[in-house]
Structure formats: structure tokens, C-alpha cells
Amino acid sequence: MAGILDSVNQRTQLVGQNRLELLLFKLVGRQRFGINVFKVREVMPCPRLTAFPKQDKFIKGVAHIRGQTISVIDLSKATGGPEIQQTENSFVIIAEYNRSVQGFLVSGVERIVTLSWKDIMPPPEGAGKSSYLTAVTEIDKEMVSILDVEKILNEISPISTELSAGVADVSVGKEVGDRVIMIADDSTVARNQVKRALEPLGLNMLLAKNGHDALMQLQDIAAECQNSITEKVALLISDIEMPEMDGYTLTAEIKQNERMKDIPVILHTSLSGVFNNAMVEKVGAEDFIPKFHPDELATAVKKWLKHDEIS
CATH class of the missing domain: 3.40.50.2300 (Response regulator)
Incomplete structure (x- = not known):
């Protein structure tokens, strides 16, 4: 796993060509999921996690990584699935969304694949408003789900949309x-x-x-x-x-x-x-x-x- 993201900084030429690279991972079960490599800082075996009082039910704990304290979210539990029980053999995807860094606990990480955005489809109409999918694609004749991470993070820590008094102006x-x-x-x-x-x-x-x-x-x-x-x-x-x-x-x-x-x-x-x-x-x-x-x-x-x- 050490080298899976070594070349992330060299991948920016894909941006603007309607192409992306997905990091494939699993939660609990055989279903595969994907996250855009550009949002990923690092992938590592799950470090020692420390629980803290009154932490959100979807947060497995916090980890001290490279001088930074990072909350680690159980991505399976946060999307309505079963809790990832064993952290010893699991991995943490360190990602940056909306100017903050968080860790996503996953049971396994596979590989990086290059795709065209044309191959990324909206979720099925029947997924409903409660769905945590933002898109789906097919890889190796299997469906891969791309999660709506912004929805997950907003449910754990809602973002304020209020404007300051000096900015609001009808x-x-x-x-x-x-x-x-x-x-x-x-x-x-x-x-x-x-x-x-x-x-x-x-x-x-x-x-x-x-x-x-x-x-x-x-x-x-x-x-x-x-x-x-x-x-x-x-x-x-x-x-x-x-x-x-x-x-x-x-x-x-x-x-x-x-x-x-x-x-x-x-x-x-x-x-x-x-x-x-x-x-x-x-x-x-x-x-x-x-x-x-x-x-x-x-x-x-x-x-x-x-x-x-x-x-």
C-alpha cells in the first residue's frame, strides 16, 4: 500500500480532459466503492485510534497522523451499513474535503483506475433522497458506487450556509x-x-x-x-x-x-x-x-x- 499514491501529484494532467482516477475500496462485504484520487492525501493501515467523550456515533475515534489530529469516520456505518469491527486489518483514507482533513475507515483498499467522466453515471432514479450515492460506474463487469461524501460529512458536522450581515443584500x-x-x-x-x-x-x-x-x-x-x-x-x-x-x-x-x-x-x-x-x-x-x-x-x-x- 505504501506506493499506491506515490504518483498522485503527477496525475493532474487528467483534469480538464473529462477524465478522473478513482481509488477503489471496500467497506463490509463484496461491494466496491470509489473516491476521486485528487481528494486523497494518503492511504495507510489503520493507526491506533483514541475515542473521546460524546463523539459522533459515526466517528470511530481520532488518530494522530503527521502532527495532526484527525477524526476517523467509519464509512460503512455512516452510510447505513454495519460497523467495521476490526480496525487492525483495516485502512484509513486520509482525504481533504471543504478545507478540512478527515479519515475514512474502510475494510480494504484495492487499486487506482483511470476513467472518463462519460463512464460515470448518476445514481439510479430509485435510489431515493436517502441514498449516499453521487454516481455509479462499471469496472470489471461489476458496479462501483461513488459516495456522496459531502452529504456524509454534512450529516456528521453540518456546514453553516448563513451569510454575514454585511454580505447579505437583497x-x-x-x-x-x-x-x-x-x-x-x-x-x-x-x-x-x-x-x-x-x-x-x-x-x-x-x-x-x-x-x-x-x-x-x-x-x-x-x-x-x-x-x-x-x-x-x-x-x-x-x-x-x-x-x-x-x-x-x-x-x-x-x-x-x-x-x-x-x-x-x-x-x-x-x-x-x-x-x-x-x-x-x-x-x-x-x-x-x-x-x-x-x-x-x-x-x-x-x-x-x-x-x-x-x-
Whole structure:
């Protein structure tokens, strides 16, 4: 296992090509799951865990790793499955989401696979609102589930979506008028977080469940506009990781389209890494905001809406 992530920092060339790499792992049973390698810092045999009073029922304990105290979440139990009983033969995936580092306890880690986002499909319609799946794919003729980690983390430690008094301003919506702000994110939790954070600005919002859905909606709207789509869509806020079409590819498609290229695009993602700024510039997005700080997001939205009015 020591070398499984040795080359993670060399994998950034995949980003922007509608491709990703999944780290495959198991919880309890034969079902395989996947997590984007770009969110993974390290994989290690489960270290000694220390329980603490009144800890969340899904947290197995805390571990001291490289000078940092990290909560370790039993990923099986957190998704409604049985508890992982034996930590001695288990592994911890150290990952960074939404500017925080956490550990995910899993029973086994397999390998890294390279896929196209086109091969990553939304979860089945029958999965329901309680499902912890954000996407599925097929590997070796078996279904692999990609978990909605943002939903899991939000249930354990909910993120505040409230804006500071100095940032909230309903007059922003009055200036924008009937034009909408589109929010594209494959996580229902993340979409609603953005929506709730921007409601104090008085904006009309349109939701898309992934990049492909967003592009289809935008193309339909553009067909109804006499000139630029900005007559009806004032701004797009898009996640990067999404099934069927990632946020970078969505942005590139928009910027290459004469009728859509003027939409300001803010990429809003829990992905971390120095490659983000370079990729934002490469595909032509106007801004990049790491998830999730409501004041930062709202401030960026106000900035680009104002910029749009000036231009």
C-alpha cells in the first residue's frame, strides 16, 4: 500500500480532459466503492485510534497522523451499513474535503483506475433522497458506487450556509431582475447549500444535477434568446467533479459557444491542489472558490454580477 499514491501529484494532467482516477475500496462485504484520487492525501493501515467523550456515533475515534489530529469516520456505518469491527486489518483514507482533513475507515483498499467522466453515471432514479450515492460506474463487469461524501460529512458536522450581515443584500436580486443564476452540482446537499447561501441576495436560481444536464439546459435557453444567453442567465456556479461531464469540460463547452461564452463561470469545488488556478485559466472560467464558505461565495457572485452589468 505504501506506493499506491506515490504518483498522485503527477496525475493532474487528467483534469480538464473529462477524465478522473478513482481509488477503489471496500467497506463490509463484496461491494466496491470509489473516491476521486485528487481528494486523497494518503492511504495507510489503520493507526491506533483514541475515542473521546460524546463523539459522533459515526466517528470511530481520532488518530494522530503527521502532527495532526484527525477524526476517523467509519464509512460503512455512516452510510447505513454495519460497523467495521476490526480496525487492525483495516485502512484509513486520509482525504481533504471543504478545507478540512478527515479519515475514512474502510475494510480494504484495492487499486487506482483511470476513467472518463462519460463512464460515470448518476445514481439510479430509485435510489431515493436517502441514498449516499453521487454516481455509479462499471469496472470489471461489476458496479462501483461513488459516495456522496459531502452529504456524509454534512450529516456528521453540518456546514453553516448563513451569510454575514454585511454580505447579505437583497438589492442584488433586484438589479439582476428576472435573470437566473444556474447552480450545477451532482451532490444534492452541495446544490442546496449554495442555494441557501445565495437566497439572502434575492436571486432566482436554476439547478442542474451535473455538467451534462447544465449544458443541455443552457442550450435550450440559448435557443430562446435573440442574442447572448446572458439575457436570461446571469451567472453559472459549477462543481468540478460531476458524472457524464465535469465542470472544466462544461466551462470549455460554454466558452467555445458564441451564444453562451459571455456567461461568467465560477467553479466551486472541494477539490484541492495547485493545479486548480491553472485549469481555471485554461478553460476560461472567471473565478474559482474552494468549498464551502458562504461569505466568499456570495462575495464572488456579487463581484461577477456587478462586472457583468459594467461590461
